[in-house]
Amino acid sequence: MTLNVAAGDLTQRTQAIVDRLIGLEGPLLPILHEVQDEFGFVPQESLPVIAEALNLSRAEVHGVMTFYHDYRNHPAGRHVLKICRAEACQSMGGDALAERVKKLLGIDFHQTTLDGSVTLEPVYCLGLCSCAPAAMLDGEIHGRLDGAAIDELVQEARK
Template sequence: MNMRMSAGGLTERSLEIIRELKDLEGPMLPILHAIQDEFGHVPEEVKPLIASELNLSRAEVHGVVTFYHDFRAAPAGRHVLKLCRAEACQAMGSDQLGDRARQFLGIDFHQTTLDGAVTLEPVFCLGLCACAPAAMLDGEVYGRVDEHCLSDIVAEARR
């Protein structure tokens, strides 16, 4: 997103996206994904627009945004590191891996490093259960991630 986009430009573009997708069956998730793709997050001021256009309450829209971990309230860093937190990965050490990632990066889940390089996000299944624990950096998945592999992934993201 152009960080200089005016509030009016944000509203205008959001309404274009919403109106383009609102006739889909179950339009809220596609609208939210499109908004996040456009702006890097789901801006708070867009939620009432979605609610109005879909004839829903703002609470319903907010509930969906906060329920799904894929939606962000603020723009992500230049790189997004996702660590699987599902049961298979937990059984193979993902909790310890998460602790190391937070230590390496100096942030917690749902936060971005001060230099804006990396956002750390939990996910609940990357579909690599047989290769647990799993991670994803900018859409590229990694299986059987150990501390050494994690440090390489983090170093790559920090470059």
């Protein structure tokens, strides 16, 4: 998958986001979130724009972006399936659930199916510990998952 945006337009759109959010206290994370919302990921071409505006090095911006699992440096699939990898979910069968999803999709974490339908990502706690194991499909949280329920989620995402 590629981003169909001209480099100049990408720079202008990134700059508009920076201009709108630069007045916030600690604006880097909100800016990265908005850039990802705008483009579906944080393009490398956006990093120097952000760095210059915040008086940071490009390496500092890149370091923050890659530290947090929520930011992507490549386009995601049409659907994003996040599987909780935290301790509560692991203790309730999350490891087996994750392996099942990987097998069903034919991909590993941080990968997208060849047809571009699903990106699989690990997430470290969805806050649904009492309903473990849990997953999130396109921002909607699902708990108390078992094999049949995860099969349904994968099937929904593959549509």
